[in-house]
Amino acid sequence: MTKKIKLSELGSLLGGLDIEALEGVKIEGDVELDLGHMLNPQMAYALGHEAAQIAHHLINISRILGYPVDQMFSGTAAKPIRPSRLIESKFSVGRMEEWKTPIQEVTLGATSSDGGSRSSTVTLGGEHALPYYFDNPMPHRNYITMDVFDMPINMAKAVKSNYEDVINSPSEWAKKVVRDFGADMVTVHLISTDPNIKDTSPAEAAKTVEEVLQAVDVPIVIGGSGNPEKDPVVLEKAAEVAEGERCLLASASLNLDYARIAEAAKKYNHVVLSWTQLEINAQKELNRKLMKQCGVARENILMDPTTAALGYGLDYAYTNMERIRLAGLTGDAELNFPMSSGTTNAWGAREAWMVASPLKEDSDWGPREYRGPIWEIITGLTLSLAGNDLFMMMHPTAVQVLKEITQTLYGSKEAEPTNIDNWITAVI
């Protein structure tokens, strides 16, 4: 440093430029900046402070003059910018304008004023957005229909313990799920009609349906045995005895006589469940056939695009449903129907029912009585986020928890506000 600079001179120089921001700087005395001399530390600090302030103003001047001054400070030695307060900002985000087509509304059950005998009905669909999104509130919450079988079946232990007292009586079973477990609806599965099981006649199966209709006053789903030859006949007879009740007939599929089931639904005023296996194009095809070929009205179609359990193909089931729902919202009139999930399928996962892992390498799986219900909950919850409307379920705890979370996201569950600010120090 060959030339000595006095801070006071620098100050007056800057003052001459009439920089408003410099007014706060005070330079006292006639101090020479001479690095060749020893300075006492306090004095050095004070000087450094003043020099830095002046430098700061010089930088601002350079910036105003358009010099790319910030480039001088790039590189590792640069002091980063230290704003003294948070940058003010507003967050905003748009709505999904492309979701123009609503999902079809479908009502299950009919009260006496509509020719049925149910005390209440369940309306599904009507969404203008993905479930629980802020773009457009869901008009109807999710509903749960609980499974009832027309004969004792194999069940996981955790499920069976809830039904041992009613396992031989479909009507008592139906009463129990509505009264004790909060079922919105009841599904009666006529599995004994399978020729390989009991080959129960359609007329006899229809009696079971009548009993269930008398036992409970919620809307019901009538399920066959899954036998493609027998189901159309069984569902037709059941539809006849349940005339006017707007039951859901489960199911019409491409590998059976769907036209016969569609015809029964039209004739006796029911809704058709259009069931395909994880294939969006097959779902379109079947829906199209039901509408165009069989003349089923749009408000009488519900879809079951198939539910695979968590860990056993749920990725396909989830994405299939999400694609179907997005296609519906963006205008595909062959896919914009409400959806139903056979969530009970979750119990097929070995994690839901097996005593312990068959693999020695796995960590301990813990008690199975807690694994099963949560497998059913998470399978259902995942599909609810993809757009599924109606859940066919089995375990009372699973029903209760799935209702709690879906209705919370739907917006009908109130709770005391929680203060989460102290989560780090919480003793839990």
Place this chain on the structure above:
Amino acid sequence: MKLNSPLQVYKYLPQINCAECGDATCMAFAAHLIDRSKKLEDCPPLLKDEFKKKYLELESLLAPEVREIIVGRGEHAKKIGGDDVLYRHQLTFFNPTTFAYDVWDTMAEQELVDRINNIANFRKFYVGKFLKVDMVAVRCVSGDALKFASAVKKVSETTELPLVLCSFDPAVLRAALEVVKDKNPLIYAATEKNWGEVAELALNYKVPVVLSSSDLDKLRSLALTFQEMGIKELILDPGTYPQGKQLKETFERCIKLRRAGIKEGQKDIALPIMALPLSAWLVYNDAVTASYWETVLASVFIVRYADIMILHGLEPYAMLPQVHLRDTIYTDPRTPVKVAPGVNEIGSPTKDSPVIITTNFALTYYTVESDLSSNKINCYIAAVDTDGIGVEAAVAGGQLTAAKIKDTFQKAGFDFKEKTDHSTLILPGLAARLQGDVEDVTGLRVMIGPPDSGRIPGWMEKNWPPKPK
């Protein structure tokens, strides 16, 4: 990413088809860059000085919409964020949600070590790999910087897993950072109250940092301010409330942030999102209810956009669905779900060993294979080509038939007379109804196995070797 066709990418490449990347042409390499199965660094010519400008341009054009940040060092380091789409079918989701489970600084030392080991050793076999969890979040419950630092030290001595350091007190965070500064931990969190000091820590220690506010205006202010200060390794915590309307609003905040980032290209908040399912424990006291609800919250935010989460419960019935759902959502939908059909050996089969039928659906095949190999059962396993459909559905849909089974052995050149002295095959329990057909078509003896391959060991004890007729 800003480019969406191989042709657009090709323009930036050397276009010399040198094949050093492993692809025959630059166009093929471009396609792999688009689907993110290859990286720019796989192209050696592009790394030369003459291409530096194009390399840098491509780097920014191919960058994921949501910033990808790294926590930890070495083989356990985790990439967080990096997504390009709102729905997995549009491409795939990248970097599965990082799971950090908590410990706290008031734990007794042995209790702390045991808990860390439970976290680090958790594993669940699934489709040829183990599902595991990723990090340890250390909470400062004591409020004492020295105590916290000593707990963090113990944690870092016990596990290689990356750490999340949790405190709103900058002095506490600083004390812990001094201990683990070379491990690139994540610090939680900067808020509108402490942000200045936490920003200093992030700058001085060069560590990633979580910004926390349940007010999205304030969260964006924090993000803008930190980025202005040159801090890029940021994660957003929009506040996870456990119940009621507050939970619904939490869900909405995650969707808004991600939509703004990916769909609207709002770069300054296109950052990874953190969720705190742990907040379930603030409202439920008993472990089962709290674990259930925590898993419910975790599931909601695995599906809708959390890139990292902090959890508390270590109950297997909570962790199992958590790791499975994460795998469900992050599995690449572009990956084929079939294995090659054929007859494979498990262990060292002899003429006395069983021959077991399954399908070529990858999940089914790997499940059966691992059940057999884990239990050291020497055998042959035949994967029948069912178009990648599982046993039960394939029987119902006609993809698993007696003719297909016969065909599988013929194509594999598997002669029962030569390879076995029992001429018997075992059908899955769920395919029992094919028994007669298979006997007629193959002329073999057909046994019915259990409906779940996990029960094959027990079944073998009772039924194998087959009794002579």
